[in-house]
Amino acid sequence: MKTGLNQHIGTHIAHLQVLLTLTIFMMIHNPNKQKMLIRLLLVTFFFLSALFDLHGQIQKKSLMVGGEMDIPFQNQIREEKTFYLNSKVGYFIVDNLAIGIIIESELFIEYDHRTFSLGAGPMIRYYVGQNKVKPFGSFSYVASIVTGNFFNPNEFLSHLQPGIGICYQLRPTIGIEALIGYDHYYSNSGHSQNESFCSLHIGFQIFIPPNNSTN
Numbered sequence: 001m002k003t004g005l006n007q008h009i010g011t012h013i014a015h016l017q018v019l020l021t022l023t024i025f026m027m028i029h030n031p032n033k034q035k036m037l038i039r040l041l042l043v044t045f046f047f048l049s050a051l052f053d054l055h056g057q058i059q060k061k062s063l064m065v066g067g068e069m070d071i072p073f074q075n076q077i078r079e080e081k082t083f084y085l086n087s088k089v090g091y092f093i094v095d096n097l098a099i100g101i102i103i104e105s106e107l108f109i110e111y112d113h114r115t116f117s118l119g120a121g122p123m124i125r126y127y128v129g130q131n132k133v134k135p136f137g138s139f140s141y142v143a144s145i146v147t148g149n150f151f152n153p154n155e156f157l158s159h160l161q162p163g164i165g166i167c168y169q170l171r172p173t174i175g176i177e178a179l180i181g182y183d184h185y186y187s188n189s190g191h192s193q194n195e196s197f198c199s200l201h202i203g204f205q206i207f208i209p210p211n212n213s214t215n
Contacts, residue, residue, distance in 0.1 A: 058127055061210035064090040064098055068179070068203030083107040086203075088123055096127040102140050104159070117157055119144025127167060138163045138179060146187075158186040167205065175205045
C-alpha cells in the first residue's frame, strides 16, 4: 500500500515538473502573459498543498540558513547582464512557518556601465508537507542602496517579491530549492528599475533543528 502511495505522489510530482517546464517556456517567449501564469502557479501551489500531509516536518524553533541565485525572465534587447545573489536566515515560529531576514546583492552591467545594489529586509516562508519534496510559498521585501547609477549615484531601490517553489531535501537538514518569483522594483529616482517581471531562483537551505529535537 505504501508503494502504491509513493507511486501516486510520484505521478503528481512528474505532472508538476511538466507544468513548471511549460510555464517557464511560456514566460520566456511571451512575457505579456506573466500575470495569467502567476495565477496558474498559485492554483498549482494549492493543488499540491492538498496532496501532501499538512503536519509540519520542519519543527518549531528550527533555524534555516541558505542562499539563491537568480535567472530573470526578461527580453534582453540590449547588451545587458544581471548577476543576483541572496542569503537568508529564518526562524520557525511554528511548524513549517519561518520568518527572517534576507540580504541581497545585484550587479547590473550594460555595455561599459555597471550598477551595484546591496540591501536587506524581512522575509516569510511556509513549507507544506512532511515528505522529501515540499512545495512552499514565499514573500520578501528588500530595501537597497544603489551605487554607480548614472542618473542618481545614491539611489534607493525597493524590491518586493512574492513567489512559490519546490524544496527537495537531500537530507532532513539540507534542501535544494527552485522558486518562481514575481519581482517588482521601485526606484526613488524614477529613471531605472521601475518594473515588474518573473524570475527563477535556484538555491539551497540548511535546516537546523532545535536542541530538544529527537530527529
